[in-house]
Amino acid sequence: MRRLNRKKAVNLVKELDAFPKVPESCVKTSAVGGTVSLIVFVAMATLTLFEFFVYQDTWVKYEYEVDKDFSSKLRINIDITVAMKCNRIGADVLDRSHTTVVSEGLQYEPAAFELSPQQALWQQSVVHVQGRLKEEHSLGSVLFRHALQGRPADPLPNKSAPVSGNACRIHGHLYVNKVAGNFHITLGKPLSNSRHHTHIAALYKNEVQNFSHRIEHLSFGEGGREIINPLDATEKITTQENHLFQYFVTVVPTKLHTSQQSVDTHQYSVTERERVINHTTGRHGLAGIFVRYKLSALMVRVSEQHMPMSVFLTRLCGIIGGLFSTSDLLHRLVGFFVDIVCCYFKVGSYKYKEGAPEVMVSCVSTSFPQE
Ligand SMILES: *[C@@H]1O[C@H](CO)[C@@H](O)[C@H](O)[C@H]1NC(C)=O
Numbered sequence: 001m002r003r004l005n006r007k008k009a010v011n012l013v014k015e016l017d018a019f020p021k022v023p024e025s026c027v028k029t030s031a032v033g034g035t036v037s038l039i040v041f042v043a044m045a046t047l048t049l050f051e052f053f054v055y056q057d058t059w060v061k062y063e064y065e066v067d068k069d070f071s072s073k074l075r076i077n078i079d080i081t082v083a084m085k086c087n088r089i090g091a092d093v094l095d096r097s098h099t100t101v102v103s104e105g106l107q108y109e110p111a112a113f114e115l116s117p118q119q120a121l122w123q124q125s126v127v128h129v130q131g132r133l134k135e136e137h138s139l140g141s142v143l144f145r146h147a148l149q150g151r152p153a154d155p156l157p158n159k160s161a162p163v164s165g166n167a168c169r170i171h172g173h174l175y176v177n178k179v180a181g182n183f184h185i186t187l188g189k190p191l192s193n194s195r196h197h198t199h200i201a202a203l204y205k206n207e208v209q210n211f212s213h214r215i216e217h218l219s220f221g222e223g224g225r226e227i228i229n230p231l232d233a234t235e236k237i238t239t240q241e242n243h244l245f246q247y248f249v250t251v252v253p254t255k256l257h258t259s260q261q262s263v264d265t266h267q268y269s270v271t272e273r274e275r276v277i278n279h280t281t282g283r284h285g286l287a288g289i290f291v292r293y294k295l296s297a298l299m300v301r302v303s304e305q306h307m308p309m310s311v312f313l314t315r316l317c318g319i320i321g322g323l324f325s326t327s328d329l330l331h332r333l334v335g336f337f338v339d340i341v342c343c344y345f346k347v348g349s350y351k352y353k354e355g356a357p358e359v360m361v362s363c364v365s366t367s368f369p370q371e
């Protein structure tokens with residue numbers, strides 16, 4: 001009983017065989033068919049290779065959503081060198097909610113404003129990258145690529161080198177509320193109470209105010225050092241006193257997910273203005289360096305995408321199968337038209353051409369058996 005069932009099952013499976021075997025003696029091969037098969041194989045190999053390259057490649061996907069994270073703090077990373085002595089200047093943040101952020105996270109370090117040859121080289125390379133970034137249309141993806149590759153060793157000022165101390169390097173980080181605000185460096189140390197915010201400057205009569213500066217690094221959020229930011233390597237040298245430099249920065253929260261790293265960072269765009277303060281000509285203001293930042297309401301999610309293995313295999317099957325059946329179809333079609341043309345125009349020579357389509361068809365059946 002059981003054996004009978006098994007036999008039945010085997011028969012059923014045999015019935016389902018989509019590849020009926022053709023006896024070898026029925027199969028004919030020909031030079032034309034062989035050539036066509038060769039072409040098909042070459043095309044197949046080429047397409048498969050291309051498909052493999054597509055599979056290996058990755059691309060960047062951008063998604064936008066409203067930033068719902070309103071309670072966390074924003075980190076500002078600063079590394080800026082000003083061409084004045086440290087005891088003369090002060091840096092801090094004043095934001096829209098009139099909260100002053102005590103700039104305890106910042107360190108003041110005497111430094112030389114002139115760069116060492118090695119630092120100058122680094123500066124140049126960053127400036128070069130910045131130039132490329134401005135030219136490239138797909139700015140985001142270049143930024144992103146750079147993030148992937150990381151940046152070369154950071155040439156922070158050489159601590160062991162003797163410093164002339166004509167300049168001051170202010171570096172460190174601050175945590176601020178996620179509202180618009182302004183980070184500024186002006187004459188005098190900051191002092192604030194609940195109502196007022198002032199900078200108290202000791203009076204140095206004979207010393208000039210020189211707000212020439214170089215921004216080594218300015219970024220928002222964690223892990224910003226991986227990315228070349230728009231203001232990195234910005235250098236402003238002024239020969240005038242009382243110069244006001246303003247940077248208007250719009251910060252875009254960005255979540256970066258790649259196969260290598262996953263960071264929450266912030267990109268920003270910047271416009272800048274500068275002018276000389278001269279009260280006699282009515283150009284009032286306060287000399288200094290002001291970074292006015294505001295946050296974008298939209299958050300960008302950047303992720304690195306690549307084709308899944310399953311999709312790759314499916315597409316491969318599509319290519320191979322498709323080529324086979326298309327070439328078969330073409331064979332038949334060409335054979336059919338050759339038949340018609342021969343019958344119609346050269347009835348006499350028809351007999352001579354008669355074999356051709358049949359040979360083609362049989363060639364196809366050697367490449368892959370048909371029902
Ligand atoms: C730092 O300065 C010291 C003293 O001038 C020098 O010997 C050393 O090579 C410098 N290091 C770098 C990384 O430039």
Ligand SMILES: *[C@@H]1O[C@H](CO)[C@@H](O)[C@H](O)[C@H]1NC(C)=O
Pocket residue numbers: 083113208209210211212237238239240241
């Ligand atoms: C400020 O310092 C820079 C660099 O040392 C110098 O080129 C510039 O002339 C100085 N400006 C003033 C107003 O002294």
Ligand SMILES: *[C@@H]1O[C@H](CO)[C@@H](O)[C@H](O)[C@H]1NC(C)=O
Pocket residue numbers: 242278279280281
């Ligand atoms: C302000 O402008 C006036 C008129 O152009 C000029 O004479 C004066 O030197 C300027 N002052 C400063 C501090 O640049």
